[in-house]
Ligand code: HEM
């Protein structure tokens with residue numbers, strides 16, 4: 001007579017060698033696994049920007065006081081925003097560049113609103129590692145291309161705030177905005 | 189390791205005997221730091237730095253826990269509370285300087301500890317696991333130090349966070365989402381400050397846990413030694429206590445002289461004055477530099493100014509910077525020489541010194557502005573750094589002819605080793 005172990009007695013294997021206990025093991029471990037994965041979701045997403053940070057905050061800016069050639073800095077969603085009144089010469093310079101030659105090909109018209117091509121409104125966050133480029137304040141260096149110059153690692157932007165030289169990969173970002181009157185904008 | 193000749197713990201006091209039965213903690217200490225732990229008799233002062241690193245960790249935990257009692261974790265008040273510690277809290281200035289300079293001292297000690305390992309081949313079998321855990325500790329230390337520097341919320345804190353978390357945005361596809369996830373916002377702010385504080389408090393205890401594993405794995409083969417020759421007989425070792433407790437105690441005294449000199453006479457020498465300016469999201473400092481102990485990696489990061497094939501320069505810099513440390517994980521297998529100690533490896537030894545100079549040059553460039561000639565020098569030095577590990581080390585270790593090794597540690601120390609010679613003859 002062959003020896004019978006206690007587990008065999010409790011859960012004898014059926015013909016194909018599968019026992020009921022195998023099913024219970026797999027079911028229990030799978031359920032625990034799914035539960036553990038579900039717990040990860042809140043643990044990970046709590047790190048994402050919270051509702052108050054995301055809350056659609058928009059700002060209104062009066063552009064009337066900004067003369068051609070001047071620029072101002074505002075804070076939009078805790079980050080610097082550049083608003084610049086381009087001179088006709090600067091517009092012509094931006095339009096003269098062959099778009100295909102650019103690292104991040106875009107025309108000035110792509111980056112401004114129709115009828116307001118002199119208003120260059122961009123984030124003031126260098127697309128390299130996030131420094132605030134120079135060029136808004138009076139007397140600040142504007143780089144070789146007359147737009148903005150990032151002192152951190154030397155990225156140079158042109159008069160359409162497009163990246164022309166240095167390590168930054170992209171043009172300065174253009175936020176969502178609309179002209180509410182001829183001289184005021186609502187950003188965000 | 190407990191060699192067969194190790195002293196055995198025999199508590200004589202009845203209380204200690206009772207204790208030994210219930211919780212043999214005194215036995216553990218006796219066997220790992222006491223007379224029950226035989227250690228090579230020829231360790232030089234470079235073997236003090238592991239214990240010194242442990243002391244630094246204790247200094248950081250003690251001063252850090254106290255600072256946290258006075259610090260306020262909020263972007264609006266963090267800077268002011270740091271100044272409050274400096275000016276109003278009793279001895280606050282000392283505790284803060286002790287913590288800030290303690291971090292620098294910790295890195296000095298750990299860099300010496302690591303370069304000791306490079307020279308003496310401490311990473312080789314059977315000590316690979318000690319080494320891998322050590323590199324893990326170092327990565328954790330870097331994360332901890334970075335997040336700690338953010339807490340005072342000065343200009344360098346803020347812009348350092350902006351730049352370092354910005355690195356993650358270089359990762360293709362998920363980069364921007366990851367960047368926002370790390371910061372909990374679009375720019376460094378309250379969310380980032382709070383999570384960095386929480387992790388900065390936690391990580392030193394994680395480091396402590398990994399240090400325990402590190403020392404545990406050390407106690408399996410036992411310490412290596414300046415000759416790199418294995419322990420053979422009892423005459424090669426001395427008990428840890430009193431020999432190395434005394435030597436480590438003396439080393440600690442010398443360390444404290446340097447540390448206190450820094451702390452009391454030049455507490456701001458290694459810091460950046462811009463961090464005494466409150467964080468201003470609209471104004472980037474003229475040039476952003478991390479703390480000195482990160483300069484070599486920062487130089488490697490900035491060395492990439494051109495896209496390489498289809499990989500953007502920004503991503504290349506990030507990858508190279510992380511690889512420069514991750515490559516250490518492969519060191520036990522990149523160096524194929526069976527001889528451990530650099531004393532007996534004439535060719536390796538020369539390249540060791542070149543590497544040391546190379547890292548110093550990288551450090552010097554990393555602290556300098558991102559201009560020529562520094563960028564070009566960092567490019568050359570960064571290439572050499574990787575060449576050292578990926579080409580020079582494997583090649584040299586395969587073709588080099590090592591000098592003859594001493595027969596045993598005892599022979600190296602005394603000029604002759606009767607016991608071992610007898611044993612070998614038998
Ligand atoms: C918190 C940081 C650290 C602490 C407290 C620590 C502690 C120690 C201690 C007490 C020893 C024995 C004494 C000595 O040989 O100096 C040791 C040995 C060792 N450590 Fe560390 N360590 C730390 C970080 C590191 C790092 C970052 C590495 C390498 C990347 C490393 C690699 C090693 C190696 C390879 C040994 C064995 C050395 C030999 O026997 O030749 N350690 N460590």
Ligand code: FES
Nearest residue numbers: 126128129150153
């Ligand atoms: S952050 Fe602007 S060039 Fe690096």
